[in-house]
Amino acid sequence: MQPVWRWLALLLCAALLLELFFVVRIAAMVVLDPASTTVQRSEAWQALRSGDIQRWRHQWVDYAQISDHLKRAVVASEDDGFVDHSGVEWDAIEKAWERNQRAEERAQAAGRAPTKIYGGSTITQQLAKNLLLSGERQFARKGQELVLAKLLELFLTKQRILEIYLNHVEWGPGVFGAEAAAGYYFGKPASRLSAAEAARLAVMLPQPKRFALQPKSTYLAQRARIIMRRMGHAALP
Numbered sequence: 001m002q003p004v005w006r007w008l009a010l011l012l013c014a015a016l017l018l019e020l021f022f023v024v025r026i027a028a029m030v031v032l033d034p035a036s037t038t039v040q041r042s043e044a045w046q047a048l049r050s051g052d053i054q055r056w057r058h059q060w061v062d063y064a065q066i067s068d069h070l071k072r073a074v075v076a077s078e079d080d081g082f083v084d085h086s087g088v089e090w091d092a093i094e095k096a097w098e099r100n101q102r103a104e105e106r107a108q109a110a111g112r113a114p115t116k117i118y119g120g121s122t123i124t125q126q127l128a129k130n131l132l133l134s135g136e137r138q139f140a141r142k143g144q145e146l147v148l149a150k151l152l153e154l155f156l157t158k159q160r161i162l163e164i165y166l167n168h169v170e171w172g173p174g175v176f177g178a179e180a181a182a183g184y185y186f187g188k189p190a191s192r193l194s195a196a197e198a199a200r201l202a203v204m205l206p207q208p209k210r211f212a213l214q215p216k217s218t219y220l221a222q223r224a225r226i227i228m229r230r231m232g233h234a235a236l237p
Helices: 002-028 038-050 068-078 090-110 123-132 139-155 158-168 178-186 195-204 208-212 218-231
Strands: none
Touching (some): 038 123, 068 195, 068 218, 123 139, 123 158, 158 178, 178 195, 195 208, 195 218
């Protein structure tokens, strides 16, 4: 049994070192702007392999240089309890799990795979996943995401979390961050986005690559009007 225990000890040490690595990375973000995320590096690698790196767009801007319209639109669309929760909304996760179960049951009855997955993730969880993890949908990855979300909330302010999120979230193929998205879709800096433009960008976030191909779709327009009505009630850090 000694070799077994030795391997278990090594695995435990490796897991602890990984968590320590995450802690150091997150603590450094108190003063250092992260240059890229796991998602960005993966997309950049794919762009390099396809020879399409010229479409890459990303530029960091400080929190004050991002329109409050965009901040409110993203909070209203993605996580309206952002300023109040501690990184995880357990009720939202439970509801998402129930919806996924119903979707899977309907799909199985129809002999097909589920077409939509409901995540129930907060902005903090989304940042944890995009910044440090892969996009695979696994229970272990989801568990790590929850731990990282708590660490982000422990070390960083809400304003800092939102700043990093808005500077790195994907808004289309090779389009990352608010400044790049504002320039790509509207030809202006993120600081000058109108309420309507901000709402349209916020609506794209769940499926940015899909909506990048249909930026004038009826669904986007309708959903953007809903978000605009909710923006006035969205609290900012």
